[in-house]
Amino acid sequence: MKIAILGGTGQVGTILARAFHKDGHETIVFGRRPPKPAPWRTEQWNPANVDIWSKKLDGCDVLINLAGRSVNCRYTPKNRKEILDSRVESVRALGRAISTASRPPTLWLQASTATIYAHTHGAPNDEVSGLIGGTEPNVPDTWRFSIEVATAWEKAFDEIPSSRMRKVKLRSAMTMSPDRGGIFDTLLGLVRRGLGGTSGDGRQYISWIHETDFVRAIYFLIERDDINDVINLSSPHPLPNREFMAELRRAWGTRIGLPSAEWMLGIGAVFLRTETELILKSRRVVPGRLISGGFSFTYPGWPDAARELCQRWKAMRQQGPR
Secondary structure, three states: OOOEEOEEEOOOHHHHHHHHHOOOEEEEEEEEOOOOOOOOOEEEEOOOOHHHHHHHHOOOOOEEEEEOOOOOOOOOOHHHHHHHHHHHHHHHHHHHHHHOOOOOOOOEEEEEEEHHOOOOOOEEOOOOOEOOOOOOOOOHHHHHHHHHHHHHHHHHHHHOOOOOOOOEEEEEEEEEEOOOOHHHHHHHHHOOOOOOOOOOOOOOOOOOEEEEHHHHHHHHHOOHHHHHHHHEEEEOOOHHHHHHHHHHHHOOOOOOOOOOOOOHHHHHHHOOOOOOOHHOOOOEEEEEEHHHHOOOOOOHHHHHHHHHHOOOOOOOHHHHHO
């Protein structure tokens, strides 16, 4: 296959490009900055200059759009505009590019986020019965903003005509891999320093997916031409923060993990220039359509996933930089 990944220079894009390249597929990764050396083909792109790069999408079998400014920042007015515009503009630019292609991709997999669902400690959110968030009582402004971004992102995608291709929205949970700088690396860093205890009251659910199952799910969606619209990419077993961190400490082999009260997280977020939403919002998301479609998870539960990730994290550091 010929696969194009827009915004593919981050953690998730690298995971996919690495897997596709290893399996022998022609892989093109597009990024906004000048490309760095990689085993796969890399290209620079700018949504404002569609004519320059659009022809490179012609003939691709699969288009995966991950483009969007990182949300790991303070939600200042400037950052909010960049977060929203980078997502909506990339979708619209790709729509314009595909409209002129002589052979457009047969499948467009569009990134979205599990954050679109409501904060809940109750019933899990699947694609059919899941409640879109933003109207919960006393929901913080930063949480409402994230949902507004996700909603606008998906709306822009829905507005692209689908007569020439199959379209799927990927409401992804946190993808766990041992790569440097990823979410697992960050969480394990806390555990290794004795700080990986409960955050807040510990009741908030963490939805996650192991990188192996993330890649396998993408292949599953490529192969299943009967699946479109919305897919939750998450393990079937989200866990409350308290249990999630306890299992990670157990997998690493440490018993000590200092807890962080909500006020402490608020102060820490200011110094780290991020938002506590990433830690305190309860994301209880399950992959209803993957399961009903017959997808089988290699790592459905966090204890086994955490042990495998810890083992690979150690092996990668012993081998040196990756």
